[in-house]
Amino acid sequence: MSSGKIKVFIKALGFFVLHFGRSPVQRVAACGHSWTWHSTPGAQKVVVLGGSFAGIELTLPTGYKAVWIEKNSNLNYSFNSPRFSVLTGHEQTAFIPYDGVAKGAPPGIFARIQDRAVAITENQVLLASGDHVEYAYLAIETGSFQPLPVQLVSTELNGACHELKGVQQIIMASQKIAIIY
Structure with a gap:
């Protein structure tokens, strides 16, 4: 694999790790928000x-x-x-x-x-x-x-x-x- 392809792969991997890591945190925060917010x-x-x-x-x-x-x-x-x-x-x-x-x-x-x-x-x-x-x-x-x-x-x-x-x-x-x- 060429160095250019490795760089693209590493950047893409970083993006997906951040995205998929952020999603569960956001879901937990949203769940907590639904318990704490009141009309x-x-x-x-x-x-x-x-x-x-x-x-x-x-x-x-x-x-x-x-x-x-x-x-x-x-x-x-x-x-x-x-x-x-x-x-x-x-x-x-x-x-x-x-x-x-x-x-x-x-x-x-x-x-x-x-x-x-x-x-x-x-x-x-x-x-x-x-x-x-x-x-x-x-x-x-x-x-x-x-x-x-x-x-x-x-x-x-x-x-x-x-x-x-x-x-x-x-x-x-x-x-x-x-x-x-």
Whole structure:
């Protein structure tokens, strides 16, 4: 094995040891957090707009609770979208439901609202539905913009699957395809 390959192997091994070592520690900390956090009257709201991966990793002390406002019903893992734009019949598996996000969280610490923010004031997020959410702290985790097929317009699973099927049809009808990586 060449010295370059050994260096890459050692760096990769270091990454995986740190990652897999950190994961059990985080799980134990989360379990401890669920035993120590308790709901309090007048708890301050921390609102997270969007987020996917970034928005769902939040730990709060007693006296705070999280409200996550996300427009999509499911996680659109953008690195999967190109694959599912050519793999027909598997569109449903391209999306991860948000239903289990709060699994294991202490009751009352977390609320998820599927809606789109249309305005922000000094202490409120105004939603497309006409509702508003008051906050003490606001985190904006709205991500980036990518063209189709990476980022889909639809916020619901059925519509997103329909969009992927449209991309599949365009690709199937194409006479020439360039693959660039």
